[in-house]
Amino acid sequence: MTQTTEETKKQPDSRGLAGQVIGETSVCAVNQTQLMYRGYEIADLAAHATFEEVAHVLLVGHKPNAEELKAFSDEVASYRAIPTAVRDAIVKIAKDTPEAHPMSVLRTAVSLLSHTCDLCEDNSAEAELLKSKMLLAKIPTCIGTHQRALDGKEPVEPDTSLSHAANLLWCITGEKPHDISAKVMDVSLILYAEHDFNASTFTSRVIASTNSDMHSCVCGGIGALKGNLHGGANEAAMEMLSDIMEATSGGQTVDEYMQHAFETKKKLMGFGHRVYKNGDHRAGILRDWGLKYCEEVNPEAKAWFDLGDEVQGIMLRDKNIFPNVDFPCGMTYFAMGIPVPQYTPIFVASRITGWCAHIMEQHQNNRIIRPLAQYAGEGIRNWNDG
Numbered sequence: 001m002t003q004t005t006e007e008t009k010k011q012p013d014s015r016g017l018a019g020q021v022i023g024e025t026s027v028c029a030v031n032q033t034q035l036m037y038r039g040y041e042i043a044d045l046a047a048h049a050t051f052e053e054v055a056h057v058l059l060v061g062h063k064p065n066a067e068e069l070k071a072f073s074d075e076v077a078s079y080r081a082i083p084t085a086v087r088d089a090i091v092k093i094a095k096d097t098p099e100a101h102p103m104s105v106l107r108t109a110v111s112l113l114s115h116t117c118d119l120c121e122d123n124s125a126e127a128e129l130l131k132s133k134m135l136l137a138k139i140p141t142c143i144g145t146h147q148r149a150l151d152g153k154e155p156v157e158p159d160t161s162l163s164h165a166a167n168l169l170w171c172i173t174g175e176k177p178h179d180i181s182a183k184v185m186d187v188s189l190i191l192y193a194e195h196d197f198n199a200s201t202f203t204s205r206v207i208a209s210t211n212s213d214m215h216s217c218v219c220g221g222i223g224a225l226k227g228n229l230h231g232g233a234n235e236a237a238m239e240m241l242s243d244i245m246e247a248t249s250g251g252q253t254v255d256e257y258m259q260h261a262f263e264t265k266k267k268l269m270g271f272g273h274r275v276y277k278n279g280d281h282r283a284g285i286l287r288d289w290g291l292k293y294c295e296e297v298n299p300e301a302k303a304w305f306d307l308g309d310e311v312q313g314i315m316l317r318d319k320n321i322f323p324n325v326d327f328p329c330g331m332t333y334f335a336m337g338i339p340v341p342q343y344t345p346i347f348v349a350s351r352i353t354g355w356c357a358h359i360m361e362q363h364q365n366n367r368i369i370r371p372l373a374q375y376a377g378e379g380i381r382n383w384n385d386g
């Protein structure tokens, strides 16, 4: 029976699997009011844990005691160096095609890492935990190698004495970060680490479900995260704010810019969420840390937060749409002097923990992910009919 236009309108929009539960996980819970990693609320983790502790919770499955944490952190740090062939390839890409997006370069780097990993084809729980730690350790080195080559500089050796967050900043800048920089980065990595069946994690799980290897799953995850409706939104949000800043210095008001965006159906980057319709818990936490960073290190950068507040106010007033974590992230990383195209790769340096936890969970209780499609094409016809 064909539906009337009125009936079609009344149905919820289920495109993009909206509102559909498509599997189980013990890694994370996301709902309108809560985000928990293995039962720990995100605000609790951001206030009291370190990124290494969170990585242990996600990958190993429980909160580490002091001894377990030291063993885990030391082991991960010991894997930070990358093979010369991978380093040389990243440097060559930066020299030959500096316009290549760092997410594409990181995807290639992870793919290359698979060729030098003896455990690549081993999907046992033991091998996958080890590969997770190695990927976690090596991704910041890949990011830093690429950025430094783009800056015309030699890569620095990763520093095993630094935390994951501090070492990430060291690899990118070649300077030992202030305590506050390392802390703000650490919190942002905690907030980015995991988010149940988001697009990139789901992609990783689909690949895992075919019995493919962890590096292939992560390459797929990086590809999905790159898009500006997902992880790429942290870069897009900052680019949009720069655009608004430029428009206002040319005489346009923020309100005029926004009304034009609404009229032309332009998406405002860093706003909205499939699940959080009343706000993203992570956004306020990162905004506070970003402002603290400005206060202590870069007071001029507060202007971006003031502009962000104005944009946020108009979005709420006119559309009732809240900012997501990518909105304050863009401003925070900008205040920290991080090049905009590295924002999403930094997201990878954190989300690798969530992806790997899900890949392991998928492999440990696997059935191939193969849903059905509703056919909406031509009726049956004969090839010889014309």
Ligand SMILES: CC(C)(COP(=O)(O)OP(=O)(O)OC[C@H]1O[C@@H](n2cnc3c(N)ncnc32)[C@H](O)[C@@H]1OP(=O)(O)O)[C@@H](O)C(=O)NCCC(=O)NCCS
Residues within 6 Å of the ligand: 016, 228, 229, 230, 231, 233, 266, 267, 268, 269, 270, 271, 272, 273, 274, 275, 321, 324, 325, 326
């Ligand atoms: C995150 C996102 C992809 C969720 O998509 P979604 O679940 O399909 O979106 P919704 O169903 O909630 O959208 C409802 C309405 O709000 C609008 N909307 C949602 N986010 C919007 C935004 N950032 N700017 C302008 N309008 C937006 C939609 O266009 C839609 O309007 P319509 O009913 O007139 O078509 C979407 O909000 C978006 O594109 N945001 C910008 C990119 C971003 O920040 N991504 C990072 C997510 S963490």
